[in-house]
Amino acid sequence: MNKWLAVLAMVILASCTSIDCSINNLVRTRFQFTNSAGDSISLKDTLTVVTTRKDGSQKIIFTSDSIIYNKGVGTCKFNLPISHTHPEDELVFHFIGEKVHIVDTLWIAKEDYPHFESVDCNTGYFHKLTAIRHTHNCLDSVVIVNPSVTNDDQVVHVHIYPKISN
């Protein structure tokens, strides 16, 4: 009898459901500053990135809500959030040195795909980067090296080539 009870308990335990959502559910674009030789470099300037939101908050005032990367020093590789379904994200890069403050703007066009894991997991979007345009104050060129943006936060998607390799 005890044997059957043990078997029944095992069956019931094995039948219990578990929630298996990805440990990392953040989907972000990974950038890397690169020199002309293709090697990653670190910025000496302080880098802050803000974005333009639906309410236009970046254009009205430098609000904390619109800052998506704040005062990074010695930045080499960094992750920025990517909008769920907006066709093009506007990212404003502020390079702040001791005596200089240079601003460049990136516009990243993309396609968005809903991603589903389980009804217990939060909704998410994966993306395919399709085009980047930018101003050229501090940036020489910006290249998409891996267009597929998923929840793998170690993949570099965009190489940024600054004019001066500071």
Added chain:
Amino acid sequence: MTIKSYMSIFIRRSAISLLLLVAATSAQAQMKFFSMQKDSIPLFRGFAVSFDMVGAGLMMFSDYGQYEGALRVNLHDEWFPIFEAGIGKAKHEDEVTFLNYSTSAPYFKIGIDKNMLRDKHGPNRLYLGLRYGFTSYKIDITRPDYPDPTWLWDTSYSINDVACKYHWAEIVVGIDAKLFGPLHLGWSVRYKQRLSHSEEGNWGTPWYVPGFGTYDTKLGATFNVIIDI
């Protein structure tokens, strides 16, 4: 030759001998398993139809379930080729993630059971069996619009009318007890294993598969009302 070489040859020969012994024993056992008892009972013993109450109960009291029936052929009270078919449905609205998941599709299973009891022709049976299952279905996943957490743009989320296919296998252990006349009742416990699946597009994996259950489920059970024909 070194001692190492002698040992290597000894181990190899021992392993081959052991494998041959296991193969011979296993072949004998297999022949016995697949052979039928020799008696005066005819090969064809009739049909039985059954209906699963667990799936119907799940359908009534939870977000997903299935209506499933089966047609079983009785060969000499030992082997029972079986065809199972049903309709699996899911309609889940999650209170935390606000996701709505719905699907509804038929599914089919084919397989065979073996009566493991020594007294094959008695009123009760203990089955061990295998199934192959298949379904082709479409799913809809939606959630109400919500603001993008950083950009505040309204975000809609929908995956509509996506075609999927799913193949799986089941190992079945079941019992069947005669109540009276042609009426039997039976339980079965099933271990399920996904064989292959395909989904249209690159959006992830389904949550509920008609006839199989939730995507990564391994165990299932049925409670069958069986009528001999």
